[in-house]
Amino acid sequence: MIKTELNYGDVYLVPKKTIVDSRKDCDTSVAFGPRRFAMPVYPSNMKSVVNEETCELFARQGWFYTMHRFNVDVVAFVRRMQSQGLVASISMGVNEDSYQQVADLKAAGLTPEYITLDIANAWCVKAERMIAHLKEAFPQSFLIGGNVATAEAARELEAWGCDAIKAGIAGGRVCITKNKTGFHRPMISTVSDCAAAVKIPVIADGGIVEHGDIAKALVCGATMVMAGSMFAGFDESAGDLVEIGGKLYKEYFGSASQFNKGAYVNVEGKKILVEYKGAIGKLLAELTEDLQSSVSYAGGRDLSALRGVEMITVPR
Numbered sequence: 001m002i003k004t005e006l007n008y009g010d011v012y013l014v015p016k017k018t019i020v021d022s023r024k025d026c027d028t029s030v031a032f033g034p035r036r037f038a039m040p041v042y043p044s045n046m047k048s049v050v051n052e053e054t055c056e057l058f059a060r061q062g063w064f065y066t067m068h069r070f071n072v073d074v075v076a077f078v079r080r081m082q083s084q085g086l087v088a089s090i091s092m093g094v095n096e097d098s099y100q101q102v103a104d105l106k107a108a109g110l111t112p113e114y115i116t117l118d119i120a121n122a123w124c125v126k127a128e129r130m131i132a133h134l135k136e137a138f139p140q141s142f143l144i145g146g147n148v149a150t151a152e153a154a155r156e157l158e159a160w161g162c163d164a165i166k167a168g169i170a171g172g173r174v175c176i177t178k179n180k181t182g183f184h185r186p187m188i189s190t191v192s193d194c195a196a197a198v199k200i201p202v203i204a205d206g207g208i209v210e211h212g213d214i215a216k217a218l219v220c221g222a223t224m225v226m227a228g229s230m231f232a233g234f235d236e237s238a239g240d241l242v243e244i245g246g247k248l249y250k251e252y253f254g255s256a257s258q259f260n261k262g263a264y265v266n267v268e269g270k271k272i273l274v275e276y277k278g279a280i281g282k283l284l285a286e287l288t289e290d291l292q293s294s295v296s297y298a299g300g301r302d303l304s305a306l307r308g309v310e311m312i313t314v315p316r
């Protein structure tokens with residue numbers, strides 16, 4: 001029997017009685033690890049989405065962020081953020097260069113508050129080794145492991161010592177993993193299964209198309225949401241600005257694309273152009289308004305209201 005699974009676009013949320021006088025009374029802040037952040041959504045740790053300036057901007061606004069892991073001087077980055085009293089949140093891989101970065105941070109006496117172990121399928125022996133290494137080197141850091149897509153994988157990463165897991169395989173806008181390997185799970189099913197399986201927070205990663213998808217991910221049990229394409233078209237986005245036929249675009253490419261890797265080897269990502277949309281401030285304000293509205297429809301005053309919301313599918 002082949003199972004049917006659901007994506008964000010396949011479901012809607014059922015409204016409850018609103019108890020606030022204004023949407024502005026709804027609190028969108030979220031406790032995540034040792035800190036509280038203004039919103040439960042943040043940009044993907046991709047070279048075409050964030051750079052040091054983007055990370056600093058998000059940290060200053062009280063939003064969470066994670067710096068990507070591609071040719072980054074982590075010692076300089078962590079020092080830069082912490083010397084300004086900002087949260088330091090970095091990414092690591094599983095290869096020798098990442099072990100060297102751990103040693104460099106230790107030698108410099110630096111401890112990032114948040115570390116994200118970032119590989120396509122973190123349910124693997126190489127990730128298990130790196131997670132053990134990171135837990136030993138930085139027991140005080142909040143360790144996010146990802147990505148995974150099943151309850152069993154989520155449980156294993158929790159058992160290996162992750163403080164949070166990132167869920168979502170092959171659901172991203174510039175992903176070609178599902179085309180090239182055949183593997184993928186839709187996000188509603190992925191997030192619901194992973195969140196039900198573990199006690200630690202789950203980050204829903206990839207596949208956000210509409211702002212309301214963020215509320216849907218939280219209803220499925222996610223604590224945080226990571227999005228790439230949604231944050232890719234702005235002045236502050238890391239991708240290059242290009243002009244074609246008098247129209248402006250920003251480049252957005254996958255971390256496993258030829259453009260990121262510098263070679264066509266094990267390519268599982270592509271490059272696209274996203275419409276240029278100006279300054280990012282307008283998006284951040286609109287995301288906040290939209291999530292405040294979601295909380296009001298959920299019949300509460302804060303994000304906890306979303307946990308009790310009924311989800312339905314509509315036949316197409």
Ligand SMILES: NC(=O)C1=CN([C@@H]2O[C@H](COP(=O)(O)OP(=O)(O)OC[C@H]3O[C@@H](n4cnc5c(N)ncnc54)[C@H](OP(=O)(O)O)[C@@H]3O)[C@@H](O)[C@H]2O)C=CC1
Nearest residue numbers: 093095118119120121147168169170171177255256266268
């Ligand atoms: N969320 C998602 O769905 C996906 C995200 N990505 C993103 O792309 C980037 C690159 O990802 P990734 O390829 O994992 O990392 P890397 O290319 O950095 O690979 C990390 C190491 O793991 C090994 N490795 C990677 N995949 C496999 C595999 N399937 N089987 C055995 N060994 C493997 C690689 O060896 P070798 O190359 O020799 O196999 C390499 O030594 C990451 O930032 C990741 O988040 C990529 C695909 C899907």
Ligand SMILES: Nc1nc2c(ncn2[C@@H]2O[C@H](COP(=O)(O)O)[C@@H](O)[C@H]2O)c(=O)[nH]1
Nearest residue numbers: 044172173175206207228229254255256269
């Ligand atoms: N299969 C691939 N997935 C990738 C790649 N680079 C990043 N990603 C994942 O996509 C999300 C962003 O998705 P979006 O729908 O919000 O744009 C990102 O956070 C990664 O998990 C890649 O090269 N291949």
